[in-house]
Amino acid sequence: MxxxxxxxxxxxxxxxxxxxxxxxxxxxxxxxxxxxxxxxxxxxxxxxxxxxxxxxxxxxxxxxxxxxxxxxxxxxxxxxxxxxxxxxxxxxxxxxxxxxxxxxxxxxxxxxxxxxxxxxxxxxxxxxxxxxxxxxxxxxxxxxxxxxxxxxxxxxxxxxxxxxxxxxxxxxxxxxxxxxxxxxxxxxxxxxxxxxxxxxxxxxxxxxxxxxxxxxxxxxxxxxxxxxxxxxxxxxxxxxxIDTDEFRPLGNVPKVARRLMATVSADQPLKGMRYLLEAMAEILPRYPDLQLLMVGNIREGSEVDQLISRLKLREHIVTVSGISTEQLVHFYNEAEVAVVPSVYEGFGLPAGEAMACGTALVSTDGGALPEVTGDAALQVPVRDSASMAKAIDTLLADADLRRRYELAGRKRMEDIFCxxxxxxxxxxxxxxxxxxxxx
Structure with a gap:
């Protein structure tokens, strides 16, 4: 044989x-x-x-x-x-x-x-x-x-x-x-x-x-x-x-308080944007200056666009698209918390990129995301906006905990996923x- x-x-x-x-x-x-x-x-x-x-x-x-x-x-x-x-x-x-x-x-x-x-x-x-x-x-x-x-x-x-x-x-x-x-x-x-x-x-x-x-x-x-x-x-x-030389912590970039970041195709149900928006609305009374930087487009009149209006989140969301990798890395470094709300991922590159940049991460357990994040991110069930809201709140409220996840995420990418x-x-x-x- x-x-x-x-x-x-x-x-x-x-x-x-x-x-x-x-x-x-x-x-x-x-x-x-x-x-x-x-x-x-x-x-x-x-x-x-x-x-x-x-x-x-x-x-x-x-x-x-x-x-x-x-x-x-x-x-x-x-x-x-x-x-x-x-x-x-x-x-x-x-x-x-x-x-x-x-x-x-x-x-x-x-x-x-x-x-x-x-x-x-x-x-x-x-x-x-x-x-x-x-x-x-x-x-x-x-x-x-x-x-x-x-x-x-x-x-x-x-x-x-x-x-x-x-x-x-x-x-x-x-x-x-x-x-x-x-x-x-x-x-x-x-x-x-x-x-x-x-x-x-x-x-x-x-x-x-x-x-x-x-x-x-x-x-x-x-x-x-x-x-x-x-x-x-x-x-x-x-x-x-993950290119850990390109996606890396930038020591000279300060965090923007209460900024979340997500890299997501808003109009694809697979990416779970709806659940992130619902989570934001739930914690907004506690964090009135909450902001989401979204890398991606929101089509005018789409279901996500309508949900943003219904939840009164318009002034709390900034979208960017077509940016360079350098800009993307800069934005990851500015965010206090990155979020991957996907219902399913075959791998989950945005999760790995955020962790490589030393950004604390909230991720669902959709598809292969648990393989990527391990115990170096806060993990929530898919389609569970309440659990996502609680996890985001936990990280926003605890700078020491965020720092532990920042270090753990970077180390995991360097050790396993370079x-x-x-x-x-x-x-x-x-x-x-x-x-x-x-x-």
Whole structure:
């Protein structure tokens, strides 16, 4: 019987026996040329763009050559990382009216436009088609192709063509769909939500056929296995990292009294903004100068926008968006308390970033957040605004307790979740995959 960890994973997937796949201690002995793929990778459009930015940087710093192929909106990358732009139609920013006659010469463009016209989301599928065409011509020199959750049919094509392919799945989007459906107000909203998430059918077909899958948390491993009919043993775990050199305490930045901070997509039910707003309203009589700095946008007339008006919180909330990483770190350092109110997280980068900056944190127990925070944050149940209010109140009222959590959070990120450690584990996995592909 083979002792190779990847072969063991395949055997486990076939037999249904779960096991933990060990990470080798040895690092790769040769310089790799790595290609990372991302169908949309804006650094503030979600965790996937952040993942590409910092994983590529850490791999370069470990001595490897890294290219990133990305659709729009493009990532912000370290200057040592080469960006290969793979433009699509980017209809979520340009709108349906942006189509021009020359676009119709491409069947992939027609598919993307037609899908958006009917309420669908075809970007991952179309990105896969474009990447296959490009890599067939220009990609044979890469040692590893690492896809960041496009989970498109194109990835299966690359695998069949013999490319050494690895796929990161951050968490199953089925979780997003379930939460969005529960938050829908009527059947029309549910129809639109189901249509937009129709790409999940492709993911359900693709994921079980991929040979090498990696995820970012134990909770995500369990949820991916359940959602896509896979064995947990066939999914490698490599935690995300936090750039602890970039996200760090700034000794010259004073705290702003009674300031909370949240990095959240306000209009996504998954992110739990409603519960944070309700918690704020509950403690506002005790802290009339309470302020929330929210990194993200609130759409005018949205449910969250209406809730802010109902709870009379408008003057207590400041929103910022499109800011630099330096500004983000500055804001974390100014906040007395950071809050992550999410109903579900496959990892929880905002929690890790706040802790790395030495900011006391209140976090829900949604998804993988307990894995990230451990005992270095105050943890509350999901969808429990009363418990969240109590936890925020506890930290605002006790400077010594805040200081203990500030120190504990920073230490946890340095010890467990720095990107150097994450990149080292990923490189070990690359080497396992290459041995299995070549053996």
């Amino acid at each position: 083979s002792s190779d960890p990847t072969v063991l994973a395949r055997d486990a997937a076939a037999t249904g026996t779960a096991q933990v796949i060990p990470i080798d201690e040895a690092r790769p002995h040769r310089r790799l040329h790595i290609c990372l793929l991302g169908y949309r990778s804006a650094p503030f459009g979600g965790g996937q763009g952040i993942y590409l930015k910092y994983l590529s940087k850490a791999l370069v710093e470990a001595g490897h050559q890294v290219d990133v192929i990305s659709g729009q909106p493009y990532p912000h990358l370290d200057p040592r990382v080469k960006l290969i732009k793979m433009p699509g139609m980017n209809l979520f920013e340009t709108g349906l009216g942006s189509i021009r006659p020359h676009h119709l010469r491409s069947m992939t463009n027609v598919i993307e436009w037609t899908s958006k016209l009917t309420g669908g989301f075809a970007e991952p599928y179309c990105f896969g088609r474009r990447v296959v065409k490009y890599l067939k011509r220009h990609g044979r020199h890469y040692d590893i192709i690492h896809d960041n959750q496009s989970l498109s049919f194109g990835m299966l094509t690359l695998q069949k063509l013999g490319f050494p392919l690895i796929t990161t799945i951050h968490h199953p989007i089925t979780s997003d769909l379930d939460i969005a459906l529960k938050a829908a107000k009527n059947w029309r909203e549910r129809v639109l939500i189901r249509r937009w998430h129709s790409f999940i059918a492709m993911q359900r077909q693709v994921a079980p056929q991929l040979h090498h899958v990696v995820t970012v948390s134990e909770r995500s491993r369990e949820d991916i296995a359940a959602a896509f009919g896979m064995q947990p043993a066939a999914i490698q775990l490599v935690h995300c990292g 990107w150097q450690r994450a990149a080292g584990q990923m490189l070990d996995y690359y080497e396992q995959v290459l041995r299995s592909e070549n053996g």
